[in-house]
Amino acid sequence: GQNIDQPTEMTATEGAIVQINCTYQTSGFNGLFWYQQHAGEAPTFLSYNVLDGLEEKGRFSSFLSRSKGYSYLLLKELQMKDSASYLCVVMDSNYQLIWGAGTKLIIKP
Amino acid sequence: SQTIHQWPATLVQPVGSPLSLECTVEGTSNPNLYWYRQAAGRGLQLLFYSVGIGQISSEVPQNLSASRPQDRQFILSSKKLLLSDSGFYLCAWRELAGDYNEQFFGPGTRLTVL
Numbered sequence: 001g002q003n004i005d006q007p008t009e010m011t012a013t014e015g016a017i018v019q020i021n022c023t024y025q026t027s028g029f030n031g032l033f034w035y036q037q038h039a040g041e042a043p044t045f046l047s048y049n050v051l052d053g054l055e056e057k058g059r060f061s062s063f064l065s066r067s068k069g070y071s072y073l074l075l076k077e078l079q080m081k082d083s084a085s086y087l088c089v090v091m092d093s094n095y096q097l098i099w100g101a102g103t104k105l106i107i108k109p
Numbered sequence: 110s111q112t113i114h115q116w117p118a119t120l121v122q123p124v125g126s127p128l129s130l131e132c133t134v135e136g137t138s139n140p141n142l143y144w145y146r147q148a149a150g151r152g153l154q155l156l157f158y159s160v161g162i163g164q165i166s167s168e169v170p171q172n173l174s175a176s177r178p179q180d181r182q183f184i185l186s187s188k189k190l191l192l193s194d195s196g197f198y199l200c201a202w203r204e205l206a207g208d209y210n211e212q213f214f215g216p217g218t219r220l221t222v223l
Contacts, residue, residue: 004152033211040197040217040219041216041217042199042214042215042216042217043153043199043214045211045212045213048211087152087153096155097155097212099145099152099153099154099155100152101150101151102152
């Protein structure tokens with residue numbers, strides 16, 4: 001079967017750095033997305049990785065290792081507005097999206 | 110630019126009543142359209158997707174149905190709602206051009222079945 005694993009909840013301090021991990025087992029691989037979802041709102045796109053390595057975009061970075069079926073989202077200089085759920089999503093060989101349950105990130109002052 | 114609309118934003122319905130949620134997309138043609146449901150604390154569950162007018166693929170058996178009467182219109186329906194149909198319903202479209210296939214989401218409809 002297809003499976004996405006990510007921690008259910010994480011807590012971090014404002015101004016700090018946090019890394020949210022994601023491991024996956026899917027039928028083929030055509031890329032991995034990270035989405036941010038604030039409570040009661042629709043998900044919004046953060047990043048896309050299809051090749052191994054690190055993609056940096058401002059305070060957010062995303063890393064992929066295809067051989068390990070592993071990705072992480074790194075958030076730097078955390079702000080209170082970063083409190084949200086972060087969804088790991090894998091596109092399989094049929095270009096279908098497999099969604100993780102999300103990691104709820106709580107930022108404390 | 111592309112815009113996706115969903116309505117209503119919130120809905121409270123009794124068990125056994127019908128449902129109709131509408132999604133429309135502007136600024137793109139022949140999009141792939143998707144209906145997702147997200148239960149509280151859960152990941153997104155793909156319900157239906159459509160690659161064109163009248164073309165609907167169902168991902169899970171359920172008492173819901175979908176229709177695509179126009180290129181940029183996608184409707185989610187039910188004849189008789191169940192308690193388990195409660196959730197956050199999201200419509201999304203996907204553009205297949207470019208380097209990757211990002212999905213864009215509508216604002217969502219929060220459905221409570223009582």
